[in-house]
Amino acid sequence: xxxxxxxxxxxxxxxxxxxxxxxxxxxxxxxxxxxxxTSFTEIDQSRLNTTISPxxxxxxxxxxxxxxxxxxIKTPPKREKPAALWGxxxxxxxxxRILNDVFANAHQMPEKDMFxxxxxxxxxxxxxxxxxxxxxxxxxxxxxxxxxGPFDETGSDIxxxxxxxxxxxxxxxxxxxxxxxxxxxxxxxIAKDEEExxxxxxxxxxxxxxxTDLGDLKDKLGKIWDDPLxxxxxxxxxxxxxxxxxxxxxxxxxxxxxxxxNKGKRVRLWDACMxxxxxxxxxxxxxxxxxxxxVRQRIMHKYNYFVDNYQKFLCTGCGRCVTVCPVNMDIREIxxxxxxxxxxxxxx
Amino acid sequence: MCNTYIPIPMKIERIxxxxxxxxxxxxxxxxxxxxxxxxxVYMPGQFCEFSILGKGESPFGxxxxxxxxxxxxxxVSRTGSVTREIHYLQEGDIVGVRGPLxxxxxxxxxxxxxxxxxxxxxxxxxxxxxxxxxxxxRDRYGKITVIYGARTPEHFxxxxxxxxxxxxxxxxxxxxxxxxxxxxxxxxxFVPTITKEVRLDSQSYVIVCGPPIMIKYTLxxxxxxxxxxxxxxxxxxxxxxxxxxxxxxCGIGSKYVCIDGPVFSxxxxxxxxxxF
Numbered sequence: 001x002x003x004x005x006x007x008x009x010x011x012x013x014x015x016x017x018x019x020x021x022x023x024x025x026x027x028x029x030x031x032x033x034x035x036x037x038t039s040f041t042e043i044d045q046s047r048l049n050t051t052i053s054p055x056x057x058x059x060x061x062x063x064x065x066x067x068x069x070x071x072x073i074k075t076p077p078k079r080e081k082p083a084a085l086w087g088x089x090x091x092x093x094x095x096x097r098i099l100n101d102v103f104a105n106a107h108q109m110p111e112k113d114m115f116x117x118x119x120x121x122x123x124x125x126x127x128x129x130x131x132x133x134x135x136x137x138x139x140x141x142x143x144x145x146x147x148x149g150p151f152d153e154t155g156s157d158i159x160x161x162x163x164x165x166x167x168x169x170x171x172x173x174x175x176x177x178x179x180x181x182x183x184x185x186x187x188x189x190i191a192k193d194e195e196e197x198x199x200x201x202x203x204x205x206x207x208x209x210x211x212t213d214l215g216d217l218k219d220k221l222g223k224i225w226d227d228p229l230x231x232x233x234x235x236x237x238x239x240x241x242x243x244x245x246x247x248x249x250x251x252x253x254x255x256x257x258x259x260x261x262n263k264g265k266r267v268r269l270w271d272a273c274m275x276x277x278x279x280x281x282x283x284x285x286x287x288x289x290x291x292x293x294x295v296r297q298r299i300m301h302k303y304n305y306f307v308d309n310y311q312k313f314l315c316t317g318c319g320r321c322v323t324v325c326p327v328n329m330d331i332r333e334i335x336x337x338x339x340x341x342x343x344x345x346x347x348x
Numbered sequence: 349m350c351n352t353y354i355p356i357p358m359k360i361e362r363i364x365x366x367x368x369x370x371x372x373x374x375x376x377x378x379x380x381x382x383x384x385x386x387x388x389v390y391m392p393g394q395f396c397e398f399s400i401l402g403k404g405e406s407p408f409g410x411x412x413x414x415x416x417x418x419x420x421x422x423x424v425s426r427t428g429s430v431t432r433e434i435h436y437l438q439e440g441d442i443v444g445v446r447g448p449l450x451x452x453x454x455x456x457x458x459x460x461x462x463x464x465x466x467x468x469x470x471x472x473x474x475x476x477x478x479x480x481x482x483x484x485x486r487d488r489y490g491k492i493t494v495i496y497g498a499r500t501p502e503h504f505x506x507x508x509x510x511x512x513x514x515x516x517x518x519x520x521x522x523x524x525x526x527x528x529x530x531x532x533x534x535x536x537x538f539v540p541t542i543t544k545e546v547r548l549d550s551q552s553y554v555i556v557c558g559p560p561i562m563i564k565y566t567l568x569x570x571x572x573x574x575x576x577x578x579x580x581x582x583x584x585x586x587x588x589x590x591x592x593x594x595x596x597x598c599g600i601g602s603k604y605v606c607i608d609g610p611v612f613s614x615x616x617x618x619x620x621x622x623x624f
Binding site for chain 2: 065066068073075102103113114115116117118119121225226251252253254255256257258259260262264266268271273278279280281282283285287288297300301304305306308309
């Protein structure tokens with residue numbers, strides 16, 4: 001474990017910028033988003049979770065797949081340097097690893113090159129994920145439901161804790177270790193530092209609400225697909241899609257053309273299973289025509305279907321959807337409702 | 349790493365109007381680049397994303413058989429914005445194609461077996477591909493029976509081929525229309541009814557493709573006749589966009605129609621919520 005004085009953060013950012021484009025939480029209006037920064041002064045250190053998740057760095061809300069003109073099709077230029085993300089939280093770091101499973105790991109069929117997403121892979125493959133410990137988790141945080149917590153290092157290249165005077169840093173992956181070794185302002189931590197870290201972690205843990213055991217969630221969902229419970233769960237939802245928009249793991253998209261004459265581009269845009277048009281076919285037929293069915297789809301995908309394909313939940317407990325929902329739907333309450341639900345025996 | 353989002357250019361060689369109101373058109377496409385042609389290896393039942401740059405992309409089943417070398421055939425019904433644009437195209441125009449995508453009809457499984465093909469309306473495209481493929485390798489399969497229903501005689505597609513197949517003695521064709529029509533002397537009745545009336549051997553393999561309502565009412569009839577669920581295959585339609593299991597639009601349960609399908613056995617579908 002290393003540390004450097006907090007006053008050296010600007011230098012550390014500059015050091016990273018030699019190899020990386022550095023992205024960090026930046027305030028814009030009332031929101032905080034991950035943006036590319038040129039100087040450390042742009043970093044918003046007041047927020048725990050950014051309003052929009054960092055998925056946008058690798059999977060932009062609107063991304064040009066190619067442009068075309070008389071000369072043919074051209075793919076957009078690649079990012080000149082890989083991205084380093086400063087100020088990520090454990091939930092988001094784990095989310096990026098999950099998304100990488102979807103986009104880069106070709107549905108666990110590595111031989112199927114055609115299933116890999118080159119746009120994601122180009123941006124993600126050499127990135128540096130620096131996770132910062134959450135010292136004062138929010139009331140909406142529920143990462144501890146997913147065997148995670150405020151000090152979870154999983155998936156990080158470097159793990160950082162902001163101490164009273166120092167930043168404490170731990171290289172997790174070989175890449176992370178190498179980056180830390182190359183920064184000259186670092187010193188080795190001493191016993192007193194370990195004490196501070198322990199105190200900070202126990203304070204952070206004390207902020208967390210007790211977790212709900214999700215051991216039975218997947219199986220339970222497998223049994224209630226046509227249960228009237230969904231009418232109850234989905235009644236409030238207005239299908240605005242805000243939850244999917246801020247979610248660090250939601251990754252559905254639309255592909256659309258924008259062009260005039262023989263010039264134009266094909267773009268992909270974030271989309272959501274909350275929208276009626278998501279599944280509506282040209283004939284007018286809509287396999288998921290009902291709002292309740294769309295709510296069910298979102299829950300089923302995250303906690304049942306995705307587990308079938310990737311052996312993990314498509315959720316890391318960041319709590320953003322709880323914060324943004326305009327009708328106060330709380331995914332934690334929904335999960336509890338599902339777990340507590342007694343399935344009525346069918347006598348048919 | 350390949351980029352599956354980039355379409356290959358293809359040239360429209362021929363446009364065939366399939367019915368008098370011109371709402372159904374078949375497009376025969378040829379490869380602009382020889383290298384693309386070499387790489388495009390497919391089987392009946394697979395689909396492509398067909399696009400016009402600037403207008404958008406839509407998924408269509410491949411109506412040609414890989415035995416018809418050098419061409420790809422798609423039949424397009426004018427329904428939404430992309431298909432309307434496709435209908436404005438002329439012979440000689442260049443379009444974009446991505447594929448082949450998805451899985452295919454169980455051609456190897458049905459070798460040495462009797463095969464029943466059941467289709468309705470213009471969803472006959474990939475079934476045509478399968479029939480042409482089987483006729484080209486005729487000695488690989490047992491008896492081939494086709495039941496094909498349309499609203500009126502005008503609504504059948506590939507009429508010339510249907511006439512040719514009727515003349516052959518190695519394929520049995522049952523054409524049916526929904527209600528009596530002047531001059532029509534073949535079968536009258538909906539596909540499920542005809543399926544019940546025609547005597548089918550329940551040991552055969554069945555491939556069904558048609559509008560959702562036809563599939564919904566035909567499957568119980570097949571079960572009633574005694575076909576096993578793992579011998580009934582159908583092709584699902586969803587609004588596929590990426591075609592590689594990412595964009596999420598064609599999810600049914602934990603499966604994606606674009607990579608796990610579009611062809612599924614009834615045994616598989618019974619395990620998937622939301623399949624019908």
